[in-house]
Structures are given as C-alpha cells and as structure tokens.
Amino acid sequence: MTQSVPSPDRIAAAGATAPDGHASPAGSLQGGAGAGARTDGSAEEVFVDFRDAGFTYDGERFVFRHLDLTVPQGQFLCLLGGNGSGKSTLAKHVNALLLPDEGEVRVFGCDTRDDEQTYFIRSNAGLVFQNPDDQIVASLIENDVAFGPENLGVPNPELRERVTRALAEVGLMGFEEHETHALSGGQKQRVAIAGVLAMDPAILILDEATAMLDPRGRAGLMRVVRELHAAGMTVVMITHYMEEAAAAERVVVLDGGAVVLDGAPAEVLTRADELRALSLEVPFACRLSLDLQARGVPVRTCVSDDELKEELCALRSKM
Amino acid sequence: MRLAFEDVSYSYDGGQTKRRRGKRAAEKQERRADWGNAPDARWALREVTFAVEPGEFFGVAGHTGSGKSTLIQHMNGLVHPTCGRVTADGEDLAAKGVAATVRSRVGLVFQYPENQLFATTVYDDVAFGPRNMKLPEDEVARRVEQALALVGLSVDEIGERSPFDLSGGQQRRVAFAGVLAMEPEVLVLDEPVAGLDPLSRADFLALIASFHASGMTVVMVSHSMEDLAVLADRILVLSEGRMFSLGTPAEVFADPAALKAVGLAAPASQAFANALREAGFALNRALYDEEALAADIAAQLDGIANGTGEVAADAGNAAPGAACGDLCAEGGVDHG
Amino acid sequence: MAERAIIGQYWPEESAVHAMDPRVKFVLSLVLMAAVFCATTPLSLAVAALFVAGFYAASRIPLIQVVRSLAPLLVLVVLTALLNVLFVQGGQVYFQWGVICISEKGLQSAVFIGCRLLLLLMGMSLLTLTTTTLDITAAFERLMAPLARIGVPAHELGMILGIALRFLPQFMTELGVIYRAQVSRGAHFNVNPFKGGVRTLTALMVPLFASAFRHAETLSGAMEARCYHGGVGITRLNPLALTWRDGVGTGAILLMLAAVIAVNFI
Numbered sequence: 064m065t066q067s068v069p070s071p072d073r074i075a076a077a078g079a080t081a082p083d084g085h086a087s088p089a090g091s092l093q094g095g096a097g098a099g100a101r102t103d104g105s106a107e108e109v110f111v112d113f114r115d116a117g118f119t120y121d122g123e124r125f126v127f128r129h130l131d132l133t134v135p136q137g138q139f140l141c142l143l144g145g146n147g148s149g150k151s152t153l154a155k156h157v158n159a160l161l162l163p164d165e166g167e168v169r170v171f172g173c174d175t176r177d178d179e180q181t182y183f184i185r186s187n188a189g190l191v192f193q194n195p196d197d198q199i200v201a202s203l204i205e206n207d208v209a210f211g212p213e214n215l216g217v218p219n220p221e222l223r224e225r226v227t228r229a230l231a232e233v234g235l236m237g238f239e240e241h242e243t244h245a246l247s248g249g250q251k252q253r254v255a256i257a258g259v260l261a262m263d264p265a266i267l268i269l270d271e272a273t274a275m276l277d278p279r280g281r282a283g284l285m286r287v288v289r290e291l292h293a294a295g296m297t298v299v300m301i302t303h304y305m306e307e308a309a310a311a312e313r314v315v316v317l318d319g320g321a322v323v324l325d326g327a328p329a330e331v332l333t334r335a336d337e338l339r340a341l342s343l344e345v346p347f348a349c350r351l352s353l354d355l356q357a358r359g360v361p362v363r364t365c366v367s368d369d370e371l372k373e374e375l376c377a378l379r380s381k382m
Numbered sequence: 383m384r385l386a387f388e389d390v391s392y393s394y395d396g397g398q399t400k401r402r403r404g405k406r407a408a409e410k411q412e413r414r415a416d417w418g419n420a421p422d423a424r425w426a427l428r429e430v431t432f433a434v435e436p437g438e439f440f441g442v443a444g445h446t447g448s449g450k451s452t453l454i455q456h457m458n459g460l461v462h463p464t465c466g467r468v469t470a471d472g473e474d475l476a477a478k479g480v481a482a483t484v485r486s487r488v489g490l491v492f493q494y495p496e497n498q499l500f501a502t503t504v505y506d507d508v509a510f511g512p513r514n515m516k517l518p519e520d521e522v523a524r525r526v527e528q529a530l531a532l533v534g535l536s537v538d539e540i541g542e543r544s545p546f547d548l549s550g551g552q553q554r555r556v557a558f559a560g561v562l563a564m565e566p567e568v569l570v571l572d573e574p575v576a577g578l579d580p581l582s583r584a585d586f587l588a589l590i591a592s593f594h595a596s597g598m599t600v601v602m603v604s605h606s607m608e609d610l611a612v613l614a615d616r617i618l619v620l621s622e623g624r625m626f627s628l629g630t631p632a633e634v635f636a637d638p639a640a641l642k643a644v645g646l647a648a649p650a651s652q653a654f655a656n657a658l659r660e661a662g663f664a665l666n667r668a669l670y671d672e673e674a675l676a677a678d679i680a681a682q683l684d685g686i687a688n689g690t691g692e693v694a695a696d697a698g699n700a701a702p703g704a705a706c707g708d709l710c711a712e713g714g715v716d717h718g
Numbered sequence: 719m720a721e722r723a724i725i726g727q728y729w730p731e732e733s734a735v736h737a738m739d740p741r742v743k744f745v746l747s748l749v750l751m752a753a754v755f756c757a758t759t760p761l762s763l764a765v766a767a768l769f770v771a772g773f774y775a776a777s778r779i780p781l782i783q784v785v786r787s788l789a790p791l792l793v794l795v796v797l798t799a800l801l802n803v804l805f806v807q808g809g810q811v812y813f814q815w816g817v818i819c820i821s822e823k824g825l826q827s828a829v830f831i832g833c834r835l836l837l838l839l840m841g842m843s844l845l846t847l848t849t850t851t852l853d854i855t856a857a858f859e860r861l862m863a864p865l866a867r868i869g870v871p872a873h874e875l876g877m878i879l880g881i882a883l884r885f886l887p888q889f890m891t892e893l894g895v896i897y898r899a900q901v902s903r904g905a906h907f908n909v910n911p912f913k914g915g916v917r918t919l920t921a922l923m924v925p926l927f928a929s930a931f932r933h934a935e936t937l938s939g940a941m942e943a944r945c946y947h948g949g950v951g952i953t954r955l956n957p958l959a960l961t962w963r964d965g966v967g968t969g970a971i972l973l974m975l976a977a978v979i980a981v982n983f984i
Contacts, residue, residue: 485901485903489902492899497896498895499925499928501920501921511903564903
C-alpha cells in the first residue's frame with residue numbers, strides 16, 4: 064500500500080502537482096492549495112465541518128437543518144439512519160455535489176460554495192455510489208479508473224502509475240484491460256472505488272456502496288475499505304448493515320436530518336431500544352447479550368460476536 | 383402443483399440440438415469461469431434433481447453466479463433444460479404448449495421487479511397478467527383488487543395513480559400484485575428483499591410468509607440465510623450450478639464451514655452457536671434461533687447466572703426486527 | 719455473443735497494423751477505399767487486391783476470421799454482381815430467355831464490380847478488425863477536434879459515443895430480464911405488432927426507457943463527482959501517438975494509390 068497518511072500538506076501538494084498551463088481545473092486546484100485551507104490553524108485537524116448547515120430540495124421541506132457535524136482527519140465514521148433521514152444528501156455535501164442553503168459546509172477548511180475550490184474538494188473527497196452500474200463510464204476498466212485523474216489533467220507517466228496503484232489497492236491488479244460489463248457487482252464496486260482512489264483523495268465517502276452486493280461482494284469491499292483506513296484514509300460510510308457499522312471508529316445516527324446518536328460503536332450500537340425506535344437493526348451480538356442479561360447472565364452488552372464469545376468463555380472458566 | 387427437476391443440466395449456448403446428447407457431452411464441455419460472472423461460463427446448471435412439493439416453502443441459496451436465477455427460470459418454462467427435464471404435475475414443461483399454460487399457475491417475480499412496471503396506471507399494470515390470460519374484464523377487476531389487497535394496497539386509493547409516482551417499497555408491492563393477480567399456485571421469488579432497508583425487509587418477509595400461510599407454494603431465492611432459516615421448510619444450496627446440499631434448515635446449516643466455502647454464511651445464531659461449541663460449550667440443538675441459543679447458554683452458565691433459567695420478560699427482544707418477531711418464533715420452534 | 723456481434727468484430731492480435739494509430743488507420747482506410755475506386759481496369763484492380771492481401775497478411779488475422787466477418791456482406795456483393803449481369807449488355811450473348819439476357823460484357827462487369835465491392839468491404843473490415851471500438855471512438859473524437867473551433871462539440875460527441883458503447887451490453891441484459899418478466903406474466907411477443915402488440919411492446923420499452931433515465935441521472939452525478947467538466951484541460955491515459963508504423967502504413971497506402979493509378983494507363 065503506497066497510501067501515505069493524508070495531511071493538509073499532502074493535499075496542498077496534490078493541488079500543486081497539477082500541471083501548469085491547464086485552463087480551469089488545474090487553476091482552481093492551485094487556488095485551493097493556497098488560500099482558505101490553511102489560514103485557520105484549528106482547521107488542520109478537521110476534514111469535514113458542517114456548521115449550522117441546512118439543505119432543502121424544494122425550498123420548503125428541509126432535509127436537514129441546523130446540522131453540526133465534524134469529521135477529523137483519519138477517522139472511520141459510519142452514518143446510520145432510516146430512509147429519508149438525510150444521509151445520502153449529507154454525503155453529497157461533503158463532495159460539493161450539493162451545496163447548503165443555510166449555514167456552511169467546510170471541507171479541508173474550504174467553503175464548498177466557493178466555485179474556485181469545487182474540483183479541489185471533489186478530487187480530495189471521493190464519493191462512491193450505491194448502484195455499481197450507474198458510476199462506471201467506460202467499457203474497459205483502465206479507462207474507467209483513469210476518468211477522474213484525466214479530468215484533473217494528470218499527465219502521463221503519473222496517470223498510468225495512479226491507475227495501476229488504484230487497481231492494486233482494491234485487489235484488481237492486472238485487470239486493466241478487462242471489460243467492465245463482465246464483472247460481478249462486487250468487482251464493479253471495487254472498480255468504482257479504484258476510480259475514486261486514482262484521484263488521490265484524502266476522504267473516501269461510500270453512499271450505501273454495499274447495499275446491492277451479495278455477502279461475498281460485501282465482505283470483499285469491506286476488506287478494501289478497512290485496509291484503506293488502516294493506511295490513513297479518512298472514511299465516511301453510509302450503510303444499513305450493522306456488522307459494517309461495528310467495524311467503524313465512530314457511529315453517527317441521523318433521524319429527520321438531525322444527529323440523534325453519536326459515539327463509538329460500543330456506545331451507540333448497544334442502545335437497542337433507541338435503535339429500534341429509529342427503525343434500525345440491532346447487531347446480533349447486542350441482541351443476544353441483552354437476552355442473556357435478561358436471563359440473569361452477567362455479560363456486558365457487546366457489539367461484535369468475538370467480543371461476546373470471549374466474554375462468555377471467561378464466564379465459563381470461572382465456573 | 384408439484385414441480386420436479388429430473389437430472390437437469392443447462393448450458394448457455396446449448397440449443398435444442400444438444401438436448402439429446404446426454405451427460406457425457408455435458409462433461410466434456412465443462413469449463414469453469416474464474417473471473418466474475420463471465421459470459422463464457424458454459425454450464426449454468428449441472429445434474430440438478432429435486433422436487434418442490436405442494437404447499438411447501440422452498441428456499442434456494444447460493445452466491446451470485448451459482449445458477450439460482452437460471453434454476454428458477456426453468457420453473458415456468460422460460461428456459462428449457464439442455465439435458466434432463468422439468469415437470470409440473472408430471473407434464474414436461476418443454477413439451478409444446480405446456481409452458482404457456484403453466485405460466486399462469488407458476489408466478490415468477492424477478493429481482494427488483496419494480497423495474498418492470500410500465501403501464502400508465504397501477505390498475506393497468508396489475509391487470510396486464512390477467513388480461514394476457516384473456517379473462518373477462520369483470521374477473522380482471524376482481525383479481526386486480528384482490529391482488530392489491532394481498533400486498534396491503536387499496537385499488538381505490540392508488541388504482542388510478544401512475545406506478546412511477548409511488549415510493550420504492552410501494553412500487554415493489556405493485557409489482558408483486560402484478561404476478562399475484564394471475565392467481566398462481568406456486569409463487570417463485572428471486573431475491574425479493576434485495577436493496578431494501580431493514581424495516582421494509584421485515585415487512586416484505588412478513589408479506590411473503592402471509593402468501594405461504596394462505597396456501598400458496600413459495601419458492602424463494604435469497605442469499606440471506608437468516609431469512610431462509612426462519613421461513614423455509616427446505617433449502618437447496620447451489621454452488622457452481624451443482625446441488626451443494628438439500629434439506630431442512632437444521633440439516634443445511636449443520637456445517638457452517640462448508641457453507642462458507644461456497645460463499646454463504648450460516649445464520650448468525652447458528653454460526654455463533656458453532657463458535658461456542660468449538661470453545662467447549664455443550665450446545666446440543668441442531669438449529670439455533672436466538673431465543674433457543676440464549677436459553678441454552680444461560681443454562682450452561684447456571685452457576686453464574688443469578689436468576690437460573692429465568693425467561694426474559696420481553697421475548698420480542700430476541701427477534702431481529704419487531705415486525706418479524708412472531709415469524710421468527712414460529713419458524714424457530716418448528717425446526718428446533 | 720450477441721453483443722459482440724453488434725459492437726464489431728475486433729480481432730485481438732499483436733501485429734503492426736493493430737499497433738498503428740487509430741486516427742491514421744481511420745484516414746488511411748478512406749484513402750484505401752479511394753484507391754480501390756480509382757482502379758478502372760482489371761489489371762489495376764488486381765494490383766489493388768494484391769496490396770489489400772498484403773495488408774491483411776501484415777495484420778495476421780486468420781483467413782477464416784476474415785471470411786466470417788465478411789460473410790454477411792457477401793449478399794451485397796452477389797446482389798450487385800447479379801444486377802450487373804442482367805443490366806449490362808454487349809458482346810457475345812451466352813444465354814437468352816425472355817428479357818433475361820446474359821452477355822459477355824455483363825459477365826465482365828459483374829466480376830469487375832463484384833471484386834471492387836469486395837475489396838472495398840475488405841478495406842473497411844481491416845479497420846474494424848484491427849481497431850477496438852474504443853479506439854475508433856477516440857480517433858473520431860480527435861479527428862473532429864479541429865471542428866470544435868467552429869462550434870462542433872467534438873469532445874461531447876465522443877463522450878456520448880463512449881457511454882453509449884459502455885451501456886449497450888447492459889441494456890441488452892436489462893431488456894432480456896424485462897422480456898422474460900413480461901413473458902412470465904403471459905405476454906406474447908410473437909403476435910402481430912398491429913393487433914394488440916402495441917401494448918406488449920410498451921411493456922418492454924417503457925421499463926427500458928425508465929431504466930435509461932434512472933441510469934442517466936445517477937451517472938451524471940457520478941461523473942460530476944469525479945470532476946468531469948467537459949474536454950478542457952483533460953489528459954488521456956492512452957494518448958494517441960504516431961510511430962514509425964504509421965509512417966510505413968501511410969507510405970504503403972500512398973504506394974498503392976500511385977500503383978493503381980499508374981497501372982490504369984497500361
């Protein structure tokens with residue numbers, strides 16, 4: 064894995080490596096590297112910052128309003144919430160695909176409404192969508208992965224290196240010339256991630272990227288995401304699957320566009336009654352430990368199977 | 383209706399000419415795809431033999447590319463076996479004219495069925511099947527109303543609305559109704575809860591259980607072993623087009639390691655019971671649902687538990703989702 | 719595979735012709751066809767045929783594959799030849815029955831025109847056999863680029879073509895699923911399209927269009943998310959670059975043109 068720990072300096076460098084003389088995107092990237100990002104000392108740690116943000120599609124009903132949420136560098140954050148809780152809308156704000164109507168959203172310290180910074184933000188906050196078929200633009204894998212950096216004007220020996228590296232990072236080394244159509248859902252989704260990684264982002268946002276995959280594809284994708292995070296990537300993941308949430312460092316539950324629960328998986332995912340009230344699932348280990356507690360077994364409320372198994376084995380050895 | 387598969391093999395490029403060549407030819411041409419669902423994976427099904435008994439809830443499991451979708455398309459004669467035969471109450475589906483008559487008796491709901499809605503009103507869409515059956519219009523009206531009622535929708539409320547204006551969950555219900563309106567004896571569902579959030583999943587599973595309870599034979603394809611363990615009487619596990627196992631959930635889930643090897647995971651409670659068993663717990667039941675597992679673990683830790691064998695006041699806690707609570711309890715006890 | 723037949727019969731091979739720049743191949747195949755048209759005598763046509771055979775040899779495409787890819791088009795050749803037999807008259811008459819008259823000139827012209835058409839088709843096939851559709855798209859886009867100055871959206875046209883090619887196999891698959899789903903609901907698609915067939919046809923087309931719109935909506939978002947902003951300032955993973963092969967190819971084609979024209983005067 065060649066991914067270094069992202070730092071604001073690295074982001075600045077990413078902007079500066081764009082070739083000179085190119086018209087719009089390269090110019091704006093350099094703008095992003097210079098101004099805004101580094102004036103505020105405290106912003107160096109915070110990658111995503113929603114400040115009293117509000118958004119509405121129709122001008123009347125707000126998807127979220129007065130939302131405050133920050134994501135520090137290097138965090139693996141999982142966003143949970145029922146249908147219509149505003150999670151996908153929120154994801155599109157991090158990537159500047161949507162702009163807030165109220166308050167502001169700052170990514171790497173840059174206001175997403177600043178046109179000059181749009182491509183800087185988009186290339187550094189890569190977004191992967193739910194349906195693998197709707198985000199692959201080219202017939203051959205290498206052309207699809209190269210699409211992002213091509214748009215950024217990355218010149219050629221580096222462009223080829225980025226494609227090779229991105230494919231290696233998602234475990235598809237050597238598949239450059241395969242046709243995208245013949246891939247399984249899980250493989251397509253990994254190509255989509257590679258396409259984002261080739262832009263050399265500091266944040267990876269996954270908008271229900273595992274929802275349409277079978278268990279094998281889901282497990283493969285999660286392995287890739289965990290490896291990327293271990294190598295320093297900041298990850299914002301939206302999902303319905305509790306076992307995926309349990310793998311995160313921090314879980315945020317949204318309801319009606321507001322943050323209702325926020326904390327470590329062990330704190331959030333064990334609040335069975337609150338989760339059910341929000342029509343979310345409770346992880347299996349948590350359900351079982353609560354049931355055992357009700358039967359008088361003194362176990363902690365666990366979020367993962369392994370944790371509960373250790374707990375039970377410890378109890379048994381005391382007998 | 384009894385649907386029987388007799389030594390069925392299916393090849394993507396095998397037309398009528400290959401039908402009589404038999405098994406040896408089949409073996410000769412075997413070629414496995416090692417990359418994704420490559421289009422040149424030749425044999426989608428190999429020597430599959432089983433029967434879906436009337437009134438049964440029959441589960442089909444297997445990961446992507448295992449031949450599940452091809453298998454169910456044999457059930458209403460959309461595709462015919464390259465070798466072997468599929469019979470409905472003894473009649474060969476490949477015989478002339480049989481498939482067309484069987485299609486109204488075996489309803490097939492494809493994956494993401496809402497993607498097949500097309501009519502300008504919900505009524506017309508649901509009426510498509512009955513009208514193709516050349517039923518009189520008053521009978522069509524009765525069936526549309528009844529089918530929509532079965533999926534929890536009212537023809538008066540949404541009959542005249544465009545299916546494209548409905549929510550995703552409602553669209554899927556309308557698509558279900560479109561098949562139910564043909565009043566099939568066997569309902570075949572391909573991943574009916576794919577892409578739904580947990581709440582709607584539970585709703586749809588309850589809905590499917592209600593179809594079965596009303597007397598319909600149900601065949602459900604799923605990669606969620608949880609759902610199949612709760613609902614199915616018998617489960618067929620496919621791997622690379624071959625029958626990997628066939629039996630009751632207890633039999634099929636007895637060996638989680640083997641299941642994992644074919645890309646499937648045993649239900650969480652069963653897998654956890656197995657892990658504990660390996661750690662030295664004496665857990666004797668063949669199939670565990672969550673309640674049974676909690677009860678047995680509590681019994682094992684009797685000396686430590688302060689209230690021995692005390693049953694939880696809120697038994698519903700053990701269910702994966704509130705809406706499917708009664709289903710889980712019912713399914714679990716049956717096979718436990 | 720049905721989808722492959724539609725996209726084109728690209729034949730992967732490591733040959734000098736395959737390695738040529740698609741833009742050059744695109745232009746040269748036009749020149750090749752012009753050269754074939756220039757051949758007005760049987761001898762010059764034979765010279766052209768010799769060159770075309772040489773190009774095919776250089777492309778290392780197996781003969782059987784060439785025949786296979788041309789087979790559907792042979793109908794056209796035979797039909798044209800037949801028309802010539804029937805309508806060109808003169809010289810010795812070999813066969814007469816009513817208005818049908820087969821003459822010496824008719825046969826000569828049939829063979830000549832038939833061979834010329836065959837060579838034209840072979841010239842065209844050489845491009846599609848040795849160049850991926852992706853490369854043809856890229857060549858088309860790059861050749862159109864100068865027209866961008868007069869307002870022709872060359873980059874956008876190329877992008878549209880590329881996305882269309884990428885989604886073609888997908889729509890084929892989706893259409894297959896929709897078809898089977900509607901057949902499962904008792905639809906008959908082999909009935910008279912003018913008698914109740916319209917309803918069953920909408921049952922296929924409406925879901926397909928709905929799906930296309932759904933794809934388009936998310937795809938445009940996904941492209942934006944990956945910094946798509948039109949053709950300004952972008953780079954290419956596989957930039958088209960001229961090599962010595964392109965020089966040799968151009969030389970060979972020009973030699974062919976010159977030889978054909980020269981032989982015409984013999």
